[in-house]
Amino acid sequence: MTNLAGQAVLDLTVLTEMYGDDSAHTICQVLTGFRDEAQNYMAQLQQAAAASQFSEVARLSHSLKSMCGLVGAAQLMAWCQTAEQAARQSDQTVLTDCLLLLNDVWPALLAKLNSDLQQHNNLQLQNDTHD
Amino acid sequence: MLSRNVHVLVVDDVILMCDFLYGVANKVAGCRAFKALDGKTAAEFLENESIDLLITDIEMRAPSGLELVQRIRAGLFASTSHDIPIIMFSGNAYRDVIEQSITFDVNDFLAKPITSALLSKKIQHHLQHHKAIKPVAHYLQLVADSGAVVSEPPADRGFSVAIVRELPESKADDAEQDGAGSKTAEKKDFLVWPDKATTGYFQLDRRMRNFAFNVSCFHNVFVSNCKPVAIESERKRACEAADYLFHISKNIKNKEQRRDFWLLFQQRLEKLKPHVLELNNINIKHHSQVLVLLKRLSYWWMQTCNRPIIQITDTDNEVADD
Numbered sequence: 001m002t003n004l005a006g007q008a009v010l011d012l013t014v015l016t017e018m019y020g021d022d023s024a025h026t027i028c029q030v031l032t033g034f035r036d037e038a039q040n041y042m043a044q045l046q047q048a049a050a051a052s053q054f055s056e057v058a059r060l061s062h063s064l065k066s067m068c069g070l071v072g073a074a075q076l077m078a079w080c081q082t083a084e085q086a087a088r089q090s091d092q093t094v095l096t097d098c099l100l101l102l103n104d105v106w107p108a109l110l111a112k113l114n115s116d117l118q119q120h121n122n123l124q125l126q127n128d129t130h131d
Numbered sequence: 132m133l134s135r136n137v138h139v140l141v142v143d144d145v146i147l148m149c150d151f152l153y154g155v156a157n158k159v160a161g162c163r164a165f166k167a168l169d170g171k172t173a174a175e176f177l178e179n180e181s182i183d184l185l186i187t188d189i190e191m192r193a194p195s196g197l198e199l200v201q202r203i204r205a206g207l208f209a210s211t212s213h214d215i216p217i218i219m220f221s222g223n224a225y226r227d228v229i230e231q232s233i234t235f236d237v238n239d240f241l242a243k244p245i246t247s248a249l250l251s252k253k254i255q256h257h258l259q260h261h262k263a264i265k266p267v268a269h270y271l272q273l274v275a276d277s278g279a280v281v282s283e284p285p286a287d288r289g290f291s292v293a294i295v296r297e298l299p300e301s302k303a304d305d306a307e308q309d310g311a312g313s314k315t316a317e318k319k320d321f322l323v324w325p326d327k328a329t330t331g332y333f334q335l336d337r338r339m340r341n342f343a344f345n346v347s348c349f350h351n352v353f354v355s356n357c358k359p360v361a362i363e364s365e366r367k368r369a370c371e372a373a374d375y376l377f378h379i380s381k382n383i384k385n386k387e388q389r390r391d392f393w394l395l396f397q398q399r400l401e402k403l404k405p406h407v408l409e410l411n412n413i414n415i416k417h418h419s420q421v422l423v424l425l426k427r428l429s430y431w432w433m434q435t436c437n438r439p440i441i442q443i444t445d446t447d448n449e450v451a452d453d
Contacts, residue, residue, distance in 0.1 A: 014244075018151070018244060018245075018246050018247060019151070019154075019247055020246065020247040020248050021247075030147070033146070033147050033150065037145070037146050037147050059190070062190060062223065063145045065222055066145055066148055066188075066222045066243050066244070067145055067147050067148060069222070069243055069244035070147060070148060070151060070244060071147075
């Protein structure tokens with residue numbers, strides 16, 4: 001299994017490079033979109049994994065992986081990579097280990113998302129007030 | 132000043148990614164983006180809008196990105212040409228998928244993650260550099276050979292890119308053409324599409340440029356006294372380019388509002404039709420007749436490639452950026 005500990009939970013420099021825009025408005029918009037969509041994927045993933053629907057797990061992990069790449073959620077991205085591979089090989093053992101890890105990875109990301117969002121929302125408010 | 136009005140369709144089943152692609156494509160000078168979250172919606176856009184460039188993910192619920200590509204190249208969409216530039220991307224670079232993409236002449240294959248700067252450059256590049264795409268029949272055969280289930284175009288359809296005449300070419304013809312035609316075409320351009328010029332319609336600009344190129348090739352092989360088989364081959368290509376110009380014009384005209392432009396452009400096309408008919412039937416051994424026809428085509432081109440039909444584009448930055 002990939003070493004997730006060495007990966008960044010959320011690296012906003014990746015997001016700003018991807019979008020070519022480091023404004024608080026863009027960062028808030030993208031992170032909010034990511035958080036909402038990722039939560040849906042997370043619920044569907046857990047359901048599919050519990051039902052051993054390997055093709056569905058592979059599809060969902062694949063989609064989630066590309067979203068993570070866009071915002072710099074490296075840890076979850078590495079997790080998705082492992083889960084996708086395990087699902088494509090119908091490897092239930094690795095997939096079960098993966099799901100256990102998700103209990104740490106996702107809450108950590110969610111907490112970082114919320115704190116970064118809070119910070120950039122404040123920044124945006126300050127900018128709006130100055131304007 | 133006119134902008135090019137390029138229609139870009141972005142397709143991805145992940146909302147965040149689709150919005151990202153849409154945002155990037157919309158920011159490219161002269162582009163107007165459409166977005167689709169699944170293959171089915173994308174197919175509807177391709178059927179009803181004249182799409183000039185497609186950016187699609189590969190792995191989606193049916194139809195997948197690859198199936199969309201197969202349908203486009205096989206000319207199965209009424210409003211979209213089969214030879215538009217196609218950029219595909221995926222997080223997984225599977226060998227067989229890449230091989231199939233190459234078979235269907237996908238213009239570019241990108242691996243995720245893609246930055247906005249890179250994607251923007253790629254869009255500009257593929258709008259300015261045209262890849263030679265084979266006739267529809269070639270891709271239809273590929274689809275048939277692969278056993279993919281792709282519906283045939285309805286026989287009674289009023290408009291289809293698949294109805295554009297395609298003359299069968301023997302391998303010997305191709306070899307001759309490759310050896311003589313394309314080389315001589317580089318020597319001199321008989322008809323020239325001015326730099327940074329636009330009709331305001333990307334597809335029309337493409338067809339006009341293509342027509343100029345093919346007539347120039349015909350002119351060059353003819354005046355260079357190349358083998359008759361090479362001259363014939365270039366003549367057919369020039370006629371095909373003209374047919375495509377007529378077809379695309381009719382297609383766009385039905386959906387657009389610029390009445391004065393279309394009135395004028397239609398008049399120019401009506402004047403071109405007898406020349407193309409003559410080009411289609413002329414005996415290339417009658418040297419003087421061919422020269423007279425070429426002169427007429429040159430005169431037509433001079434009169435057409437002027438204001439108000441074409442104008443200088445206001446998207447200078449897209450050239451500079453590239």
